Amino acid sequence: MTERLENLAHVLVNPSKKATLKEAMPTKEWRSTVNAAEYARQVSEVFVLPETCLKIKEIIDSHVSDIDEIAELIQFDPVLSSRLLKLANSALYSFPQQVDSVEKAVLLLGENQVYNLVVAYGAAEAFATIDPKVIQLDRFWEQSIYCGLLAKYLGGKANLNPKDPVYLTGLLHNLGELVIIEVNPNAARKCQLGMTEQHPWQQQQQVLGFTYADCSAELLRCWQLPHRLVSPLLHLHQPELSQGIRVNLVIHIAACCAISLINRELYPLKNMLDMQLVAQAGLTEQQMQEAMDFALLEGMAILSLLNPNLFTVL
Secondary structure, eight states, rough: HHHHHGGGOOOOOOOOHHHHHHHHHHSSOTTTTHHHHHHHHHHTTSOOHHHHHHHHHHHHHTTTTOOOHHHHHHTOOOOHHHHHHHHSSSSTTTTTSSSOOOHHHHHHHHHHHHHHHHHHHEEEEEETTOOOOTOHHHHHHHHHHHHHHHHHHHHHHHOOOOTSSSHHHHHHTTTTHHHHHOOOOOHHHOOOOOOOOOOOHHHHHHHHSSOOOHHHHHHHHHHOOOOOHGGGGTTHHHHHHSEEEESHEEEEEEEEHHHHHHHHSSSOHHHHHOOOHHTTTTOOOOHHHHHHHHHHHHHHHHHHHHHHTTOOOO
């Protein structure tokens, strides 16, 4: 364990990677023959999870994790430590006493919640340098967090396996948009919400030949995240190909609801979602509304954990 921890002190950062990627970019728009996997591979060595996150992910994925070792690793990263403590002391959990140490936070939250926070934090850090002229990152993460919270709530109502990482899948489902913004910002602008009456994924398919979710799945594969986290994204906007797999339906429903929450006027939910799919997932319209209320209530607190510069932390 000591050797693994000491390795963190020797992480080398190559600041030239971003410039190298930019220099390698073509000067004109890429042809539609460039597929989602190629986009993801192009950025996978630049947009990487921070070393602390990779180490913690490795420990938890090994299924022989040690709570003390996880806590000690987290303490190597002051920002991650701070956000873990804020999460543990937030209204999301309402523990009876203040959580005042990383060790106690890891113990109380459990591996799944710590894993969710670590990967979410890592993803936010990986894309922190995205050009704000092309996208409003606060709006991007707001929609992503809504999707994660909706998936979590609806997954519970649909009696999904608690081990299905629906929250994290929902949270990361749209990372492909950030990949396209980095590689081909002109194409990304054409795919922006509000520029067309088509569903967003239809516009993405028309412009790119694939959807942001397809690119997200490829990036998460590059990051070696678990298959059960990635698989619902493979046909996210083609629920007819989900073969009735409820976890896939829940993620699709959550993604549609999240888009509607961000822009109700352009994308009213009744136009976004086939209610037969809702019934097929074992859900009701009332549960859908409850899920959206839950996401709106809790979303800002989660967003402040990913980027405290955007909102006041609870």
